[in-house]
Amino acid sequence: MKYLLLLLLLAAFFFFLGVKRSRPREPGARSKPASPAQPQAMLRCAECGMHLPADEALPGKGGVFCSTGHRNSFEAREGQG
Template sequence: MKFLLLIALLALVFFLLGKKQSRPPSSEGSARPVPGPVPPQAMVSCARCGVHLPSDDALPGKGGMFCSAAHRAAFEAEQARNA
């Protein structure tokens, strides 16, 4: 009977120690600030193919915004031929 009580007590101690170690650190004492949510970005469409992409990734050109340098060059060459 004493043996079972000792095993139960040891299991309880290991359970509590494991639960304490798996807890995430509190934000009060942490040195690094927790980043907030990222704000949404404006979306633009490519003037050549129409694909939508974030404005930060788009390339500006004479005819609008483009998804790649190749599309910008092709669009500007086409505009130069038509002019």
């Protein structure tokens, strides 16, 4: 009788362990797969040559830039010459 009780306790333990693992962590996490990030164009800074994503580039006179400092120094230099 005690072996049957031990067997039932072990079965209940593994059952609840399996139920806990099968639950999604976020609501709807299993219903739709995560979509990968869309690729985007990489642009080159006209001042230093560093490549950066198009949505992070700053437009200016003479091209795109990685920072406002590079944009200002490029436009100041080009305005003098």
